[in-house]
Amino acid sequence: MSPLQLCLLLSSLLFCVGLVAAMARSNAILVLLGVELMLNAANINFIAFWRYGPNPEAGTGVLFVLFSIAVAAAEAAVGLALVIAVYRHQKTIRLASINRLKG
């Protein structure tokens, strides 16, 4: 297997692990962690495609990853703020028990 294929395998695996965490976990912070794993799986893709792609000197993939890491950090900040806001009212961050809104 070529290094590119190995990288893609790793990133797909990471993406699936993140997705399962985001879907199955009940703790809001662990869901947040799952989302971060999924974002990082995409970052690995960008790096791998940049490194083994036709023109690595353009640096597109690396630039994309730098921006997306910054976005992920901002997203974590907003997410944790919202988790705290929910905790203040409901004294829990278990998603199963945060269900005031329903039809």
Add this chain to the structure above:
Amino acid sequence: MNFAYAELLSALRPELSLVVGALLVLAVDLPKTKRSLERRTHIACGMGAAALLAALVSLLGVGNLGNIWGGVLVLDTLALVARGGVFGLGLLTLGITAGTTRLRNPAEFVAVILFAITGFALMAAAQQLLLAFLALELASLSLYVLAGFDKTRAESAEAGLKYFLFGGVSAAFMLFGFSLIYGLTGSIELPEIARQLALSGPSPLLLVALVLVLVGFGFKAAAAPFHLWAPDVYQGAPAPAAALIASASKLAGFTLFLRLLWPGLGGVAGGGNGMAGWITVVVWLALASLLLGNFVALAQSKVRRVLAYSAIAHAGALLLGVIAAGWAGVAPLLYYVMTYGVATVGAFGVIAAVERHQPCVNLADLAGLRTKSPLLAGCLMVFVLSLAGIPPLAGFVGKFLVFSSALQAGCMTGWLALLAILLSAVALYYYLQILKPALVLPAQPDTATRIPVHPVAAITLVFAAGLILLLGLWPSLLLGLF
């Protein structure tokens, strides 16, 4: 390179004035003064509106420039109209905010609204995956904050968290899809991607990438089965935030994906010749949204949830418009989404104005609105009938344009358009369920007898209702721009 920077700076004048406006709003509210909350709200909204007006004026000054900054941004007619529409919907939202809300931190609320609108404006002009992703995230992160902004209500925080979790997962899906597209084509510029895809043709990996990108799109558009956040967010968020999420965010999202799907990935659209492509996926999304939105809305008893499920149904019709845009051009879709946005902002504005004086959760809470405030009842009638698609209001023209272009586009979308027309009859029932208490039923005894409307909110609502009527009678005012 200096010349290019100057060009970029001048092309992005609208966004610059929004960002400067947002910072000024924050700065003016910063010193501790004895101003009342209402006054602070009015100052913040006034400054925000000034920034938006400045953005609109400079948008007209920038005009139609074509590709900017080596094709990263494109300022064509679509971008021009969409950015103008986003600024207009932002102005309506600020009008509602000024007249109806009592949030503890009005300046921050207005500033975050302005940041979100900056994101929308960039989404409408992005022609490169990186900028598209950043603009989308700027808009989305601002909207998550807006949805959870009302710290006094547990529902608001919960709506924000739910919106954030769904949005985060869908953003990750989209980023993964973008990374695969980058890997397959070696580029993140849409024209270059289109060129490479024309050479290589569809591949299994490309299909995976398309599906991943469309998951992100489906979330942004609140299309079934990615709609789960919409009812909760519409119900829990502060009314102006919900209005922005339902209107300007949709407009910007559809513009971005229109650009991504047709000029960028148009070569792998599939459809007619039996080849697999993204049209098949979008058709399924549209079908699911039309059915689920219209039928689940029938069972709702809460005003905002009815609006949310109707938004899902409208998303289905808009997805039809996205497919048809490949043949009929973007005008029908843009007309539909803009007039839909105005009607939705108006409907949320009426809800917000009622909420200020009495609870407005269930449909029954609207009872007697006709006697309590004829103005609100009349505006609500215009907005809701426009959403239902009753002539001569703009909603009818929008539906007519989108469905007729979908009928011409092809066999699959033609059947879907017929289904959508049939479902409009179903939709009329739940729209009239909103109007029945407001216009016919008598008021409940233990509620407010009169609902005074703040002048700013009244002007905004009347203006929005007038716009709906005007665009319905003279659609060419908007269609002529294309």
